[in-house]
Every structure is written in C-alpha cells, then in structure tokens.
Amino acid sequence: MPKKFKFERLNPGTNILPSIAHAVGGTPLVDLSRLVKHFRVEGRILAKCEYLNPGFSKKDRPALQMLIEARENGALKPGQTVVERTSGNTGTGLAIACATLDHPFIAVISKGNSIERVRMMKALGARVIRVDQAPGSTPGQVTGEDQKLVVAEVERLVKKLGAFRADQFNLPAILNVHHETTGPEIIKQSGGAIDAYADFIGSGGWFGGLGAYLKAEIPGFKCYAVEPEGAESLAGNTVTKPAHVIQGGGYCLEDLMAIRDMEIDGYLSVSDGRAKECARALARYEGIFAGFSSGANVAGALELLAGNCKGKTVLVVICDSGLKYLSTGLWE
Ligand SMILES: Cc1ncc(COP(=O)(O)O)c(C=O)c1O
Structure with a gap:
C-alpha cells in the first residue's frame, strides 16, 4: 500500500517549514485607519493581506x-x-x-x-x-x-x-480552504468584531467560502459583491462595458459554483478610475503596494462606510501585489 498523502499545516512564523508551500496563509490583518481618515469616512476597514503569500496573491x-x-x-x-x-x-x-x-x-x-x-x-x-x-x-x-x-x-x-x-471555478477546495484556514484566522485576529465583507469576484471562491464562514460565525454579518462599472452582471444589470482593467474577475460569467447558494446582501459598482485611485491610496497612505482589484475592494468598503455601514467595520482582501502591474497604467 502506498503511504497516504498528508499535508501537515504548520503555523508559519513559529516553525522551520519543510517547504515554502507551508508558508501559504497566516497573513496579517491590518487596520486601514490612515486611508479611512484620508477619505473622511466613518468606521474601520480591516485588510487581510494576501499579497504577502509566497506567490504574492490571494490565490x-x-x-x-x-x-x-x-x-x-x-x-x-x-x-x-x-x-x-x-x-x-x-x-x-x-x-x-x-x-x-x-x-x-x-x-x-x-x-x-x-x-x-x-x-x-x-x-x-x-x-x-x-x-x-x-x-x-x-x-x-x-x-x-x-x-x-x-x-x-x-x-x-x-x-x-x-x-x-485544477479547476479553480468548480472544485470545492476553493471554498473548503476558507473554512479550514482563512475564516478561523480572521476570527482569531479580529475577535469576530467585523460587520461586513466587500469582495471583487472572479471564481467567487473567496466571496462564497469566506463569506459563508463569517456569516455562520458572526450574527448579522453582511456580504457585498464588488463588480466593475458597466459589467455588473451579478447585480442583474445589463452589461454595457465588459472590458475593464480590474484583472482577476468581473467576467460576467453566468453561473458561479462558489456563490450559487450564497445570500448576497448587496452589490457595489467600481469604475476603473476609482479602483486605480484606491490602489494608489493604499500605497501612499498605508504602505500597501497592491493591484487593481485590491483598490476595487477598498473602493467598495469606502462606499459602504459612506452609506449602509457608516461607523461599522468592513473586511477586504488585499488580493495581489502591485509588482504584478508594473507594465500597466497603474503606477504611471
Ligand atoms: C488579482 C485578483 N483579484 C481578485 C480575484 C478574484 O478572486 P476569486 O477568484 O476568489 O473570486 C482574482 C482571482 O484570480 C485575482 O487574481
């Protein structure tokens, strides 16, 4: 009998790791208080810094x-x-x-x-x-x-x-990983003091997996889908502008396994310009060098703090590193 495959999760930061794959996860949760002050809104944005993973992204x-x-x-x-x-x-x-x-x-x-x-x-x-x-x-x-x-x-x-x-749109692993790792990490880091989550959707794995976990853990927790302006298909709008600069999602796909059973509490529309502005603000005011979709998530969270979630705490993911966009118009 061949030995059964087993991947032992260790706690990155406290062990010598047998491989860099063991360093995936265990990312910091950061209070974006400087950015919130800059945009003059009321409340907190907590950022799960997935750009600090070995591959510099949430994936x-x-x-x-x-x-x-x-x-x-x-x-x-x-x-x-x-x-x-x-x-x-x-x-x-x-x-x-x-x-x-x-x-x-x-x-x-x-x-x-x-x-x-x-x-x-x-x-x-x-x-x-x-x-x-x-x-x-x-x-x-x-x-x-x-x-x-x-x-x-x-x-x-x-x-x-x-x-x-490795079908990233359909394998249940894209949901399971948040029940096993990300969700418990965030509850531990925040003590569960979060009211809402805004996330830009590609496969929807993060939105569906993490969102469902936090909804089960935190009473009244709300999940908002972030979509590119003109490509708000989840919100049920007619798609007028399918092309946008927010790489990694906003594809207007018809049926996403990851969010099929998810209760979505609202939809946030973000323009290319606003995603870029917020990515630049993350770098300038928080020292967080991230890409367009991270900017889009922050733009969504700012909209919530200016409206529905005034005075509350909104969770966002910092999806990937700004280094992945040096050839684009993001940092020109
Ligand atoms: C930069 C970036 N942002 C956002 C997403 C969307 O994440 P998810 O597939 O979990 O919806 C992706 C997915 O590839 C991505 O690469």
Missing part, C-alpha cells in the same frame, strides 16, 4: 488546497501533470504548489493578462501557453469571451495529456 491558498485535496482523494496521482487556466495568480500559486509537491504544471493564460505573470510562472517551472484574445478585445482588459478561448485550450490539453485539471 495561493485555493491553489494549494486544490492539490492537497486531489492528492488526498486520489484524483491527482504522484507525478501527474496539472493543467489550469489562470489570469496569473492561481497559476503562480499552482506553480509553487506543483514545484513543492513534484508535479509538472501547464498554465493557460489569455494574452490580455500582464506579462509579469507569465514570466513569474515560467520562473517557477511552469510551461505557459498564451491564448489569443477574442476579436476586438484589448490587451490588459480580459473579457468573458477571452476566457472561453482559454478554457477551450485547457480542455484540449487535459484530454490530450491525461492531466489533472
């Missing part, structure tokens, strides 16, 4: 969890190739997990995503396949149509190679 946790669960349940065999579509961050998390758990990894990415992401995944040992955008799409602005082309290539490769698909 390290679900990426690692997908492999752990698949190794544990036998869906992924030792040494089997892993394939997944990515806007860069899941791919980076998977590249790290695959390097440490010894799996070849192929990342499939739209040419619309920034080149830093491609270079980083390659450096981490991934084979990266870049897929042309749909006719009429703009580099830096990845739409649902572009994503469909990426998925088609993933499906072709999985079949051809007999690979394991």
Whole structure:
C-alpha cells in the first residue's frame, strides 16, 4: 500500500517549514485607519493581506488546497501533470504548489493578462501557453469571451495529456480552504468584531467560502459583491462595458459554483478610475503596494462606510501585489 498523502499545516512564523508551500496563509490583518481618515469616512476597514503569500496573491491558498485535496482523494496521482487556466495568480500559486509537491504544471493564460505573470510562472517551472484574445478585445482588459478561448485550450490539453485539471471555478477546495484556514484566522485576529465583507469576484471562491464562514460565525454579518462599472452582471444589470482593467474577475460569467447558494446582501459598482485611485491610496497612505482589484475592494468598503455601514467595520482582501502591474497604467 502506498503511504497516504498528508499535508501537515504548520503555523508559519513559529516553525522551520519543510517547504515554502507551508508558508501559504497566516497573513496579517491590518487596520486601514490612515486611508479611512484620508477619505473622511466613518468606521474601520480591516485588510487581510494576501499579497504577502509566497506567490504574492490571494490565490495561493485555493491553489494549494486544490492539490492537497486531489492528492488526498486520489484524483491527482504522484507525478501527474496539472493543467489550469489562470489570469496569473492561481497559476503562480499552482506553480509553487506543483514545484513543492513534484508535479509538472501547464498554465493557460489569455494574452490580455500582464506579462509579469507569465514570466513569474515560467520562473517557477511552469510551461505557459498564451491564448489569443477574442476579436476586438484589448490587451490588459480580459473579457468573458477571452476566457472561453482559454478554457477551450485547457480542455484540449487535459484530454490530450491525461492531466489533472485544477479547476479553480468548480472544485470545492476553493471554498473548503476558507473554512479550514482563512475564516478561523480572521476570527482569531479580529475577535469576530467585523460587520461586513466587500469582495471583487472572479471564481467567487473567496466571496462564497469566506463569506459563508463569517456569516455562520458572526450574527448579522453582511456580504457585498464588488463588480466593475458597466459589467455588473451579478447585480442583474445589463452589461454595457465588459472590458475593464480590474484583472482577476468581473467576467460576467453566468453561473458561479462558489456563490450559487450564497445570500448576497448587496452589490457595489467600481469604475476603473476609482479602483486605480484606491490602489494608489493604499500605497501612499498605508504602505500597501497592491493591484487593481485590491483598490476595487477598498473602493467598495469606502462606499459602504459612506452609506449602509457608516461607523461599522468592513473586511477586504488585499488580493495581489502591485509588482504584478508594473507594465500597466497603474503606477504611471
Ligand atoms: C488579482 C485578483 N483579484 C481578485 C480575484 C478574484 O478572486 P476569486 O477568484 O476568489 O473570486 C482574482 C482571482 O484570480 C485575482 O487574481
């Protein structure tokens, strides 16, 4: 009998770790009091700093969890190739997990995503396949149509190679990881003194997984979905502008497994300009160097503090590092 696969979670920061994958999670929760003061709103924004993970994003946790669960349940065999579509961050998390758990990894990415992401995944040992955008799409602005082309290539490769698909939109691991790690961490760090959560949605794994956990733990807890202005499909609006700069989500996909059963308490619309303004404010006033979607989450939280949640505490995720956007207009 081969030995059953087991990934032992250790407490990063208090142990010598057997691999960098063990350093995923355990991120700081930071009070954005300077930013709140700058924008003259009332209340608190607490930021879960996922950009401090080994792959510099919120997707390290679900990426690692997908492999752990698949190794544990036998869906992924030792040494089997892993394939997944990515806007860069899941791919980076998977590249790290695959390097440490010894799996070849192929990342499939739209040419619309920034080149830093491609270079980083390659450096981490991934084979990266870049897929042309749909006719009429703009580099830096990845739409649902572009994503469909990426998925088609993933499906072709999985079949051809007999690979394991680390399907970040459909595997329950993307929800489970927040019940196992992120949720308990946040309750411990905050003592549960949080009223609401605003999150920009890609797979919806963070929103659905963490949101459901916190709703169960904190009475009256509210979850607000952040969407790009003009692409507010979850809110039920007609999509007038599917292209936007907020990489990692806002794809206007019809049915997201992760949020299918989720009670959404409201919708927040954020423009490209406002996401950029808030990302810059995070860097300038808080010393937090993050990307567009982190800016969008903060913009959503500011809107809540100016309205529905005046005087309350809102949780946001700092999704990824600003270093991933040096080739974009974010820091020009
Ligand atoms: C930078 C960034 N922000 C936000 C998201 C959305 O996170 P989720 O897939 O958990 O909804 C992603 C997902 O890839 C991302 O890469």
